[in-house]
Amino acid sequence: MMLDGDDATGVRFGVLGPVKVWRHGVELDLGARQQRLILALLLANTGQPVGVGDIVEVLWNERPPRSAVNVVHRYVGALRRLLEPGLPARTAGSWLLGDAAGYRMQVGAATLDLLEMRDRAEQARSRVTAGQLAEAMTAYEQALSLVRGPCGGAAELASSDHLAFSVVDHECGDLAREAAAFALRQNRTRAVLPFLRRVAEHREWDEALQAQLLLALSADGQQAEAIAVYRNIRRRLADELGVDPGEELREAYQLLLSQSADRPGSPGEDGGPASNTLPASTAVLPAQLPADLPHFTGRDEAQRRTLSLVNGHVLAHATMPVLAIDGIPGIGKTAMAIRLAHQLKDAYPDGQLYVDLQGFDPGQAALSPAEALQGFLNALGVPDAEIPASHHARPGLYRSVLAGRRVLLVLDNARDVEQVRPLLPGAPGCLVLVTSRKRLTGLSTANGAHLLTLDVLSVEDARTFLSSRIGAARTAAEPVAVNEIVERCGRLPLALAVVAARALIHADYRLSDIARGLRDAQGSLDGFAGDDMGNDLRAIFSWSYRMLGAAAARMFRLLSLHPGPDVTVPAMASLAGVSRAEARTLAGELVRTGLLAEHQPSRFATHDLIRAYAHELVGLHEDDNDREQAFHRLVGHYRQTAYAADLLLGPTIAVHPPEPVDAVTTARLATATDAMEWFSAERLVLKAVVQREIDEKRAGSAWRLVLSVQRLCHREGWWYDWTALAGTCLRAATEAGDDLGRAHMLRSLSGPEIELGDLTAAARHLGQSLELFDRLGLRREQSLVYRNLGQVSVHRKEYAEAVGYFESALRVAESLGELSDQVNVLSCLAGAHGRQGDFVTGMDLADRALSIAEALGNPSAQALGHETRAEICLFRGDLRASLASRKRAAELFRQAGWRMNAAGCLHSLGESALALGDRAAARAAWVEALDLLRHLHVPDVAKVQESLAGLDETTPEQPPARH
Structure with a gap:
């Protein structure tokens, strides 16, 4: 603004x-x-x-x-x-x-x-x-x-x-x-x-201001709202202060009443119409809201936002607020709308209208707008004889009757925008609350509606939900069981309500017994079955499922085979064996019925209980071969895309590309940035796919996928993920007798062990890996292991031994003509000589590495060369030269997207700047390093924080300068 x-x-x-x-x-x-x-x-x-x-x-x-x-x-x-x-x-x-x-x-x-x-x-x-x-x-x-x-x-x-x-x-x-x-x-x-x-x-306690508001509303012809304002003030004064309104406010009210009595059709003292020639006049204001729920829990932020939004519209008095609440089946949309309506109804003194549009009820046809309008007009006092037969004329009469009135409307369970639009009043004084399983985007585009998508309850709100229904004493006595119930209900209000009802019916049951019943259902919906079909989860979910076309229904079923927390369109296309365009269309259909949610741009997820329902269906409608082929295509999607992404991050890959699979759609990646974003977004999914492949005894597929992910783990500092993935695959490869997989995973596992300081384990695993690669005759892999062994020796400060390992690695890399490997080994070898005090040899090797990297046009390799030069300059005491090389290395690492390396450079850069007396430059470098590392849980974060804290301790804040 x-x-x-x-x-x-x-x-x-x-x-x-x-x-x-x-x-x-x-x-x-x-x-x-x-x-x-x-x-x-x-x-x-x-x-x-x-x-x-x-x-x-x-x-x-x-x-x-x-x-x-x-x-x-x-x-x-x-x-x-x-x-x-x-x-x-x-x-x-x-x-x-x-x-x-x-x-x-x-x-x-x-x-x-x-x-x-x-x-x-x-x-x-x-x-x-x-x-x-x-x-x-x-x-x-x-x-x-x-x-x-x-x-x-x-x-x-x-x-x-x-x-x-x-x-x-x-x-x-x-x-x-x-x-x-x-x-x-x-x-x-x-x-x-x-x-x-x-x-x-x-x-609200400024009575003179409130009196002026009464007079202004009256002068604008809004007597009903003015009377409602006065009543609210009088009630608050009585309830909270125990006093009556002051003289100025009472006089304004009396003047309002006298003006109302002189104005035909204006409200009387009771807030209702005094007289009106419109056919919609009635002595009884409509009050159709269902009863408010006695145990409504949570949704505090959603309520706050909604009330603020409505108040903004009311204050501006320019447009009619429309709020469309959507969400998956059982999320509590109707409960939320009814709660909001009861909170807001005092601001709408001309009544409340409610209708269930039956948009998703399989037992009844969806209510037509004409039928809904007839009910509303009747409630507003228009007899059947005066309601036009024409469906086009009814909305006009309806809007005319509501003109100048302040009425609250709840349109519950809407099927689509077309069912809602004829029911919207034309005047700004009304409020409309709509609920639907579909996100009514068209209502926002054409009618300015505000869209609110409900999520599951927070853990604390879910606990409170159970406590308010079952009783605080009962839930407090078994907190572990309560937590398990909350988890197995997926914090879905309807599921929690079903379990709470069961606990109330069986008051002699322990909550741990009820939790065990859910556990024994093993993730199915059996634990939520009941006699009331209106609250049976299978029945509720089926109402949306039955609205799907055949292709979307199949997609919904197959999505239960996806092991990760969310899914993209290319993965959905691979799973179903359809084109990208068709998968996007089917995803849209699933979203519109509330069975799938786009929780992030182009990433879709569903609730665990809806997934359980889909899993039941896939077992009924797809045979073993169909399910196996679908999952085979899905794994093909992740392996082929991960391989391509890894190739974008670096020019060399240790394994052959995965064999193509029919009907597989890969993600579209063009740059290293695309690859980084894809890997980061799919991090949890890739871990789940690896575990599923191991569970299905396909260790070769699992460890090859891990090799495509390990470069990113190194760049991003995902040491614990890397350890878990490589360790799991190592055990699977060993069990399967897969020596090639064992060799690769032993070497892979040493990477995070070195970074986390477990040098003994890293050396042991590298030695076993070297022996296996030697037996398999894989020379390039032996070169990589020699380099890793040299890095372990550097960490142990055994520099002569490190030089020996690096020279062995360099000989193999040169014999194979692997230039990228040569850059890495030369940089390592240069650093080892520098640590031994041989600065001339070290700098010559660093320059040689940098020359090859520049010829390759590889930013990360160039950064490595500059970082090595910076280290050697530091060893020989040339801080300024070290600082300059470190700055260049940090720039190149950032350009290449290597965040961990960039952060390491910045940390060292800050130390050099501080040694030169430049505290501001040191602080700037460490703050930038911390920003790069903030999302990670790695030891480097603590190191940078300690450096900043030490700087703060030696430079306390000064009092403000005098001017």
Whole structure:
């Protein structure tokens, strides 16, 4: 959001609502809660200094930690760097200044919404004095449009109120009253009403402001809402303060009632229509909502977002809010809609309409829009004789009846957009909640609907769900059983409800017995079967399954054979043996029926219990051969794509390409970046495929797939994944008597062992691997093992032995003409000579490696050469030369996508910079290294964190500079 009058720097501050900062139209992430609160406090004081003591009081009230002042200084430093990237350390910059009085923000009307609001308000008053009434009205509107909510969002950030925020909020309330009074005199109430609503919502105890809202609503002909507002205020005052409304608010209400009595068709004191000539008049307001669920649990964030969204529409009074809730069968869509409707119904005093559209009920035909409209019109007081027979005329009458009314509608269980669209009112005063198993994208595109897809409950909410239904004492007595039930129900509300009902019916059962029953079902739906077909999971899922075409139904069944957590279109195409285009079409059909969800772009997943249902079906409809062929195609997809991806990451691969499989579709990868992204996205799937192949006694297929993955594991630091995969395949190859597989997996397993420091195990496995490769006559593989043995010796600081291993590896690589292998071995050999103090030989070897790498045009090989040069320069004490080579190596490693190597270079670069006295460069290098490693659980993370912590300990934050 950018506002008029932005400063030339492109920076804009907002404090009239949650504190925000935009740079060139892009909102900045302001960081931690306390950091945002400091900025909000400084902005609310509009350039006036705020003492450090005041800041400490706002952040911690009366119990600040001993380090409070230092923490404030650190937050201020972080804010300065955020507002002005690249700002040198301990420099004030242009925005956030410090002096003897404290801190202050240097802002003006062009950069801060609060100051701009004050400017616009003064313009309005000046134009009123000058008789320029239209211009004054415009200025009032512009001033109020800047108010987004309570000052600084302090209500959410702070544990107590602070005078600076309260003063601004009071100022906004005064301005809203002033503008509303002026608008009433000019008969321009509608212009300020949305802003007046917004401010009044956040100042519910400001009776003068609420009185002005009543008068404005009445003047705009919205008597029903005005009466509802007064009733809500009166109830809150009585319930929370034990008092009646004040004189000003009572007088506004009496004036509202007297105006209502004079206006034909306006509401009476009870909130209903006093008189109306429309055919839809009725003395009874429709109240069709089903009862609210007594044990509704969770969905707090979804409720908060929805209520905020609806309030925004109500305050703006410009468009009718439509919320379409979708999700898989049993996820709780109807329960959510009913809960929201009951929370919101007081804001819709003209009634609530509800209809079950029966979009997925196999026992009944879907309700037509014409039938639904007839029911709604009847409920609104229109007799059958006055309802048009024409299906095209009914929506027009329906919209006419609802015009000017505030009605809440729940359209439950919709089949598609076409069933919903004729039921949408035309006026902005209504609210529509829709539920469907399908994601109603067309409703969003054409009607501006907001889409909300429900996910399973969180673990904590699922536990609370059971506790609220079964009883807190019973669940507290068996927490282990509760956790197992939650897990086996997949946190699906319907499954949890079925189990809770069983526990209530059999009050003598222990929860551990019920959990055992689910466990004995072995992942099938037998544990959720019941007499009530409306709550039987198989029946509920079948309602969606029966809507599928034959090809989509087959795809759904075959997806149960996929071993990973999610699946892509090419994998689906391979599984079903269809084209990529057809697989995409079938995926769309499955998504539309709620049996599949696109949880990430182009990645699809389904709930475990829906997968169990599909697994039952695949056993019924596909024979053993069909299932085996489908899985064979799926493995072919992963092996062929992994091989191609590995080839993009490096020019040499240790195994032959996998044999092609008919009807297999591979992922489209063109660059090393594509390969990295594919491997990262498929990480869990590949692990699952390897395990499934081992379970099916296909060790050769499993270890070959692991060889295609190991290069990425090394680049990304996935040491534990690598260890698990290689170790599992080694055991399988040994059991199968596969010596080639044993040799490769022994060498592969040594890689993470070296990185994790288990040098004894690495040396043992490499020795066994070398013996097997020698027996099999595989010379290149022997060269690779010699190089690895040399690396183990380097880690042990046995440099003479390392040189011997590296020279053996180099001789074999040169005899085979393997240039890439030569680069790696030469770099290792150069480093070993450098560690022995033979810097001339080491540098000559490093230059030779770099020359070959440049001829190959391989960035990662070039990076290795520069990194080796940097190490030798460091050994001989030339820190500046080492720093320059290390920078180049880090750049090339980043360019090649080798994050672990890049992070290692940056860590060493920081150490050299610190040795040269450049603390800023050291910090920058370590911060960048930590950013590269943050997503990993490897020892290198702790090393970088320790380096940064040591730097911080020796450079405590300084107090703010004086200006």
